[in-house]
Amino acid sequence: MLLLKLSAQDLLTLHSGRHMVPHLAARWRHFRGVDASVSEREAWAESLISLAQDLVAADRGNVHMVVECAATIDESDRTEPRLIDVVLIGRHPHLKCPSVQLVELKRWSTVTRIERATADLVHVAGMGAKKHPAVQLREYYEAFTSDRGPFAGDTFECGGFAYLHNATDDSVRPLIGVDAPTGAYARVYTADRRDQLLDDLRGSFTAEGGASETAVLLRTMGLSNTPLLDAMNWSRGDDTVFTLRGRQKKVADEILEAASKILPDPENPALLPDERRVIFLVTGGAGTGKSAIGLQIKAQLEAQGRTVKYASGSRAFNAAIQQHVGYGDSEFRESFTYFSSFVDASVPAVDVLICDEAHRLRDRSTSQYWTAEQREEWGKGPQVDELLDASRLTVFFLDEGQSVRPKEVGTVELIKDAAKRRGAGLLEYGLREQFRCGGSGSYIRWVRAVLGVSEDKAKPWRPEDKPGPWKLEDRPEPWRADGLMHIEVAESPEELERTIHTAAGSGASARMVAGYCWPWTEPAGEEKLLEADVRIGEWHRLWNAKSRSFCAGGVPPSDIWSVHPDGLGQIGCVYTAQGLEWDWCGVIMGDDMVRRGDKWVFQRGKERKEGPDSDVKRVDVPGSFDPKVSAPSVDDEDFARLVRQAYHVLFTRASRATVLYSTDEETRKYLKKMVGRVEIHGLRPTRENLPPESRPVHLPRANRRRNSKRGKGKGKSSGPELRIF
Numbered sequence: 001m002l003l004l005k006l007s008a009q010d011l012l013t014l015h016s017g018r019h020m021v022p023h024l025a026a027r028w029r030h031f032r033g034v035d036a037s038v039s040e041r042e043a044w045a046e047s048l049i050s051l052a053q054d055l056v057a058a059d060r061g062n063v064h065m066v067v068e069c070a071a072t073i074d075e076s077d078r079t080e081p082r083l084i085d086v087v088l089i090g091r092h093p094h095l096k097c098p099s100v101q102l103v104e105l106k107r108w109s110t111v112t113r114i115e116r117a118t119a120d121l122v123h124v125a126g127m128g129a130k131k132h133p134a135v136q137l138r139e140y141y142e143a144f145t146s147d148r149g150p151f152a153g154d155t156f157e158c159g160g161f162a163y164l165h166n167a168t169d170d171s172v173r174p175l176i177g178v179d180a181p182t183g184a185y186a187r188v189y190t191a192d193r194r195d196q197l198l199d200d201l202r203g204s205f206t207a208e209g210g211a212s213e214t215a216v217l218l219r220t221m222g223l224s225n226t227p228l229l230d231a232m233n234w235s236r237g238d239d240t241v242f243t244l245r246g247r248q249k250k251v252a253d254e255i256l257e258a259a260s261k262i263l264p265d266p267e268n269p270a271l272l273p274d275e276r277r278v279i280f281l282v283t284g285g286a287g288t289g290k291s292a293i294g295l296q297i298k299a300q301l302e303a304q305g306r307t308v309k310y311a312s313g314s315r316a317f318n319a320a321i322q323q324h325v326g327y328g329d330s331e332f333r334e335s336f337t338y339f340s341s342f343v344d345a346s347v348p349a350v351d352v353l354i355c356d357e358a359h360r361l362r363d364r365s366t367s368q369y370w371t372a373e374q375r376e377e378w379g380k381g382p383q384v385d386e387l388l389d390a391s392r393l394t395v396f397f398l399d400e401g402q403s404v405r406p407k408e409v410g411t412v413e414l415i416k417d418a419a420k421r422r423g424a425g426l427l428e429y430g431l432r433e434q435f436r437c438g439g440s441g442s443y444i445r446w447v448r449a450v451l452g453v454s455e456d457k458a459k460p461w462r463p464e465d466k467p468g469p470w471k472l473e474d475r476p477e478p479w480r481a482d483g484l485m486h487i488e489v490a491e492s493p494e495e496l497e498r499t500i501h502t503a504a505g506s507g508a509s510a511r512m513v514a515g516y517c518w519p520w521t522e523p524a525g526e527e528k529l530l531e532a533d534v535r536i537g538e539w540h541r542l543w544n545a546k547s548r549s550f551c552a553g554g555v556p557p558s559d560i561w562s563v564h565p566d567g568l569g570q571i572g573c574v575y576t577a578q579g580l581e582w583d584w585c586g587v588i589m590g591d592d593m594v595r596r597g598d599k600w601v602f603q604r605g606k607e608r609k610e611g612p613d614s615d616v617k618r619v620d621v622p623g624s625f626d627p628k629v630s631a632p633s634v635d636d637e638d639f640a641r642l643v644r645q646a647y648h649v650l651f652t653r654a655s656r657a658t659v660l661y662s663t664d665e666e667t668r669k670y671l672k673k674m675v676g677r678v679e680i681h682g683l684r685p686t687r688e689n690l691p692p693e694s695r696p697v698h699l700p701r702a703n704r705r706r707n708s709k710r711g712k713g714k715g716k717s718s719g720p721e722l723r724i725f
Contacts, residue, residue, distance in 0.1 A: 003028060003068040004482060005218065007209055008052040009061035014481055015052075021045050022480055024067065039107075047105040050165035051086065058198040062209025063090040066217070071143035073150060073221055084140050089217060090210030092157045098213040099204050100151070102140050102160035102185060104133045109164075111172040120181060122174045132175060133162035134186035141185040150220045159204065160185030161197075168192050218439070244296055248289045251429045255280055255297050258427075259393055263306060263351050277424040279388070280395040281415050284431030285444065290397035291579075294354045297395070298335075306351040310336045311387070313360030313408075314579050315559050340365040342390040343378035353391035357579060358398040361387075361410035384410075384418045401453065404574050404646045406634050438655055440484035447651045449476040450674050451644055452600055478676035486657035488678045489671045493539040493588065496661045500586040503657065504568055508583035511562065512541075513572040513650050515643070516626035517590025517663070519607050519617035520546055527552045531616050534571045534588075536663055544570040574646040577653050585654035589662040591622035592630075592643050595670040602640040604630040622663070 003024050006014060014020045024044050028036040048067065055063050066089060071082035085105040092099035110125040124130045137160040143149060145158050164172060169192045174180070176188050189197040244252050262276050284290055294310060301308050315338075339355065343365045355361075365379040365386060388394055396415050403410065412428075419426040437443045447453070479487050490496035497512065504510040514534060520543050521531040528551035532540035544561035545551040556564035561572055562580045571588070594601050605623030610616040624630040629642045651658060660675070662668045 005066045007062050007064050008055035011052045058201040059207050060201050060205050063205045064210045064214040071140050072148040089214045090205035093206045098156040100158045104162045106164045109167050111174050113174040134181035137185040150217050161187035164190050252293050252297050278393050279419045279424050279426045281428045282397050288431035294356050308352045309350050310354045311339050312356045313339050342386045350391045352393045354395045356397045358396040359403045359410040360408050363409050438484035442482050443485040453648045487675050489675050490661040493536045496586045496659050499659050503584040510584035511582050512586040513577050514588035515590040515592050516573050517592050523547050523551050542570045544572045544576050574649050578649050581653050581655050583656040586659040587650045592624035594664040595667040602643050
């Protein structure tokens, strides 16, 4: 759990716009399930601001303040997690290592001693008997500096203090008496000791602040996400770089335990093998860690000698793995496959089949590469049955809100019905806490509210929908900056592109994506010339190439557009972006989804030929040009649902910042209203405030063959130099 992470000066900026307390209250309700009390809100407004002002006064405004942070990496084994009011993070001025101060905020104004009691217990006016703050800090300090703490194994300086900004020494004398608790964590500061506090802050932190150190803390605590493809590169051993926490860890442990019970021991086969089949159904929204769990259990099961396949319905997702993870390792590469790869019943079943993005399941399997004989024999039954027949233990990861094509039938009910037909045991789990979009739950909820997507099945929200996940407070409200995600609206496509390229030039991964609102021309001729189909006024850009090989000008094929360094110049769509993420994402909304008054309107487009002798097509009537979604066979309700869900996917591809632009002026005004005043200072990721430690350095593709077919011809890159982008 974490409510807010900002430098002191940026926290004051956030507060000046009256955004801080509402944001903290929303995060509190999300994690705790109850509203923050009035006293809690008042403490944030008073104590947090006073502490931030003192840091700025000490010329330490760049020191980071992490609000309501857990004391150790995983607090799931505790009924009540140990939450530290504030963790100050920076760099020590003399020891040149990370410096941390654990802060207990108290608004006590009067404290007296309890007769015949130890100094560990005091009486607070209006509140009764309370522990000395140092007693709480001692527990936090011991947990934070233990082997389970976030900096375990690293050298760092740690201390702690109680902060009573509206008290005097005389009014809280029992807290600072000679018999009060002592230790590196036991200091107490009052209004009388402000000068000493400022001096001690200068002695604990450098003026440069602690962006890098904070990034390390968030990553080790599992509070910021590891880029998915990097984690895949590491996932060949006994563990991945993912830190599974809470519900994620429980799900992974349950799957591993089930495997140990029903799968035969590779070294000691049982005389009477267990014939049971077990199905795990894990649901959760974008960024809740479904793929993290899948990769973790894949690595651990393979280390045990199990046969495991990892299936997906996304060609871009699998191609990214093959391009950057599987080169030179055919066995590892081939363990990642597609849902349609299990039609041949003569192939021996695997021990475990992991089905990621199971919402993309089709009614029947099909392939353009099948022979006529194979078409006669294969793809006759439900695809879900083929998957269940292919393994003893099947794991489905599913998010019904990410279904973006009419023939995608993967639902909870589909899996349940299939399990019942097979007589298989079904175990269901739901994931809620998300780690995409910088770990900003506020951003995910804001996107859903703005697009009118429910938390349930991406259905449009209606005022008459009383029951269900939507409540009055879920109606769209302007964005409140939280220091985890940044949003802004561009006035033009040129401005959006300039912002995205600036971010990429600063070392961030970045891409531009758009709704499918323009025709998409096939590469022309042997040179594979491309047409700039995405046209907004005088601004013309290429879609990602509709090709499986490099095109003119070194443009990468569509299946690796998302991860190839030369993909920045083209515009991607939901089919090439789904399942992947970048630090920055520029999203262009076309005329398929426009705002009219207080509702969204969905439009199908019409095309025209550029000329009588031309194969190039242009927009005649603005709207959707997705041939599958806008087909006449798709009714208006399904069309609106699929377009809405496609934008929900595109809006959630960034881990740091989203830049929005709409071709429609009224929609652009609505987006600007919903984004509100953009906080540029400090809250916008730039070269200056994007430390290298904020995300792991992207890993090179593993053992890429220099003479691979993919690398030949135009657009090839020097294999060992290429990084996941």
